[in-house]
Amino acid sequence: MVKPIVVGIIGAGRIGRLHADNLRVMPSFKLKSIAEAVVGEELLAWAESRNLGSVFVNGEDLLNDPEIEAVFICTPTDTHATWIEKAARAKKNIFCEKPISLSSAQTSRALKIVKEEGVLLQVGFNRRMDPSFRKLKQLVQSGELGKPHVVKITSRDPQPPGEAYVLSSGGMFMDMTIHDFDMARYLMGEEVIEVYTRGANLVDPMFGRCEDVDTAVITLTFASGAICVIDNSRKAVYGYDQRVEVFGSHGSATADNCRPTTVEVSTAASVTRDQPLHFFLERYNQAFTDEVAAFAQAVRLQEPIICSGIDGQQAERLAEAAKESHRTGLPVKLSHGAI
Ligand SMILES: NC(=O)c1ccc[n+]([C@@H]2O[C@H](COP(=O)([O-])OP(=O)(O)OC[C@H]3O[C@@H](n4cnc5c(N)ncnc54)[C@H](O)[C@@H]3O)[C@@H](O)[C@H]2O)c1
Secondary structure (H helix, E strand, O other), X not given: OOOOEEEEEEOOOHHHHHHHHHHHOOOOEEEXXXXXOOOOHHHHHXXXXXXXXEEEOOHHHHHOOOOOOEEEEOOOHHHHHHHHHHHHHOOOEEEEOOOOOOXXXXXXXXXXXXXXXXXXXXXOOHHHHOHHHHHHHXXXXXXXXXXXXXXXXXXXXXXXXXXXXXXXXXXXXXXXHHHHHHHHHHHHOOOEEEEEXXXXXXXXXHHHHOOOOOEEEEEEEEOOOOEEEEEEEOOOOOOOEEEEEEEEOOEEEEEOOOOOOOOEEEOOOOEEEOOOOOOHHHHOHHHHHHHHHHHHHHHHHOOOOOOOHHHHHHHHHHHHHHHHHHHHOOXXXXXXXXX
16 A cells, blocks of 8 residues: 655645545545644634644644645645745645735746755646546547637636635635636646636625626637637625536537536426535535545656646736736737746
């Protein structure tokens, strides 16, 4: 049996705890410690219920543990790059939640240090591992759909995040659409050459106060000429709406929403189905496990990283371009492959 990878998690909020619960039941990992800036009774009870040996307030204490081989960075976005640099210098392999940072200079610096130290970095674009989106990717790759012409991504949240989260998130394009930018690149297997955005503040004035949008349509043009349309909202009253279609010269393929059951109820009054699975924790449950399993294979078996630092960096470039296009009202051209 392959030796489990001893890991620590920095940041035990929503996503940190999700990864903790997944890592604990996976034989490829031994979750040893967490570091969390805000340690209260609730966190300690949570850590105890998971038999976690150490709870540090300072992530550097976790990085100083020579037994820990890999770290999961699950802190707010504006701290990721600093933790990547520290973890790389401590020679830990790194799984970092998306995005890598809020500035291209910081991301480049973090990636340079990762390269210098020769550690692995996987970025948490979990949707790449969703079984339905993987199938779409295979259909594109195999040529079954012919030459892709249009990709349509609908990505709407069931409820908006709080103001504090919005302020540290980098805004909707960097925080939420970034998954869709990565999905577009992943499905098409090529780079985007133009980004054009229409954004609006229609859900909650809080987003406007944070100089952010809560609604947007973004058009991406690929080097091949194919077009992608992404439509985003921070609030869909009927639930988490996550659909993707690839339309090509030989046909189209659609990944629909996932629902708790497939039952459809037809009466004289209506035809109804369950609402989509509530939110990302439920909808992408399998993908969160599978991305971590892929990380283990990269660390132990030298399999290729499923989502690299460069993938993270390219998605950030698209988010920056979307922001710029929203600001100016003009399309933004991107130089192809220039990183
Ligand atoms: N892949 C996904 O689908 C997905 C989903 C949600 C969030 N995320 C990403 O995960 C990150 C965290 O999001 P979240 O929703 O879990 O936020 P969160 O606020 O719930 O959790 C962040 C935690 O980090 C802690 N923290 C802050 N600074 C710290 C430090 N220096 N050291 C240790 N702990 C620190 C906070 O106290 C908090 O408990 C964000 O970058 C977000 O973009 C990814």
